[in-house]
Amino acid sequence: GENVEQHPSTLSVQEGDSAVIKCTYSDSASNYFPWYKQELGKRPQLIIDIRSNVGEKKDQRIAVTLNKTAKHFSLHITETQPEDSAVYFCAAVGAGGSYIPTFGRGTSLIVHP
Amino acid sequence: NAGVTQTPKFQVLKTGQSMTLQCAQDMNHNSMYWYRQDPGMGLRLIYYSASEGTTDKGEVPNGYNVSRLNKREFSLRLESAAPSQTSVYFCARGDGPYGYTFGSGTRLTVV
Numbered sequence: 001g002e003n004v005e006q007h008p009s010t011l012s013v014q015e016g017d018s019a020v021i022k023c024t025y026s027d028s029a030s031n032y033f034p035w036y037k038q039e040l041g042k043r044p045q046l047i048i049d050i051r052s053n054v055g056e057k058k059d060q061r062i063a064v065t066l067n068k069t070a071k072h073f074s075l076h077i078t079e080t081q082p083e084d085s086a087v088y089f090c091a092a093v094g095a096g097g098s099y100i101p102t103f104g105r106g107t108s109l110i111v112h113p
Numbered sequence: 114n115a116g117v118t119q120t121p122k123f124q125v126l127k128t129g130q131s132m133t134l135q136c137a138q139d140m141n142h143n144s145m146y147w148y149r150q151d152p153g154m155g156l157r158l159i160y161y162s163a164s165e166g167t168t169d170k171g172e173v174p175n176g177y178n179v180s181r182l183n184k185r186e187f188s189l190r191l192e193s194a195a196p197s198q199t200s201v202y203f204c205a206r207g208d209g210p211y212g213y214t215f216g217s218g219t220r221l222t223v224v
Contacts, residue, residue, distance in 0.1 A: 099211065
């Protein structure tokens, strides 16, 4: 089955800095890569996603890049703000029919004011 | 914007007790999932249901059973709770082939 590795497990930055979270996946058939943000005590919520036919996608301060050859994808947050502090999860979804996401273990992002 | 409603939000059980976690979606989407979340372990799939009347095991099914009562409801049952099942449980709904909406979670403690 699919295996998703996520790094780092904890990331501490100063407000205004950029943050990068990286994920690798094992199944070359995976073709959808969502990112979820989970604030303390809340449910995971989708913040951005990318399909395998696209190399990069941006939404204001957030961007995701995908390298299919190397089987890795990354989340980039620019001009970080304290409200960006949360746990971020990457996921990979295959096209095998069940569309079940396999999640990374999460990155705890702390943005210091 | 409930989307997916889970009950209860919190529960404390004694070892050996049983309970059912309830989940209901406000749409008629086919796919529903149960995950458990433990510190440093991410979200691990317990069971899923690709359509009404079907259920399949995920990564960590031992100690759990599920029922897809109808298209809207997907329940998770712990027959004999163990301390290792202390976790936060999330139900999710599949939104088309890609995309998922999570419930607000159930924080379960087994003592």
